[in-house]
Amino acid sequence: AQTVTQSQPEMSVQEAETVTLSCTYDTSESDYYLFWYKQPPSRQMILVIRQEAYKQQNATENRFSVNFQKAAKSFSLKISDSQLGDAAMYFCAYRSAGDKIIFGKGTRLHILP
């Protein structure tokens, strides 16, 4: 069975600084997708960024980028120029060729003004 592990329950970063959230996963599949979701205090989950496993190039979305290491089964999220609106729970998630998504336990990110 696939698992997703986020080892940092909470992190803090100074506004305008860069922060990296860690995620590791376990799977025997070769074809899958990885996601980072953001859940602000209002609790509506929003997709931040996705990565297809077959792509070697790391995904980037504006200030958000990932470091995808397939052999190490690692998928970290880097947030550059952190903003107050980035404060939220961040969930790393895995989706196989099937349709369900498996989420990690999340990392709560605090932005310090």
Place this chain on the structure above:
Amino acid sequence: DTGVSQDPRHKITKRGQNVTFRCDPISEHNRLYWYRQTLGQGPEFLTYFQNEAQLEKSRLLSDRFSAERPKGSFSTLEIQRTEQGDSAMYLCASRTGATYEQYFGPGTRLTVT
């Protein structure tokens, strides 16, 4: 595009009572998902539908839980004989068959007293 909506947003019920939640996906989204999220945890997959067909159910979905999507549009999730352990946020998500992203609703927070 009005987003995924869920009703009610909050539900308080006494142990042993039945509850039903509704999810309205984004129109033309043929896939619909239910997740359960307890405090401090990531969402856990419960079940999903493609059109009106329920294609997968998690082992988390005990016999007291039933989900329907009768006309391939809105979906209902019913919990019979609620238990205190059912207290959680119940999230609904939808997507089209052509995209990877699941769009989440705001959730229904269930409290069983």
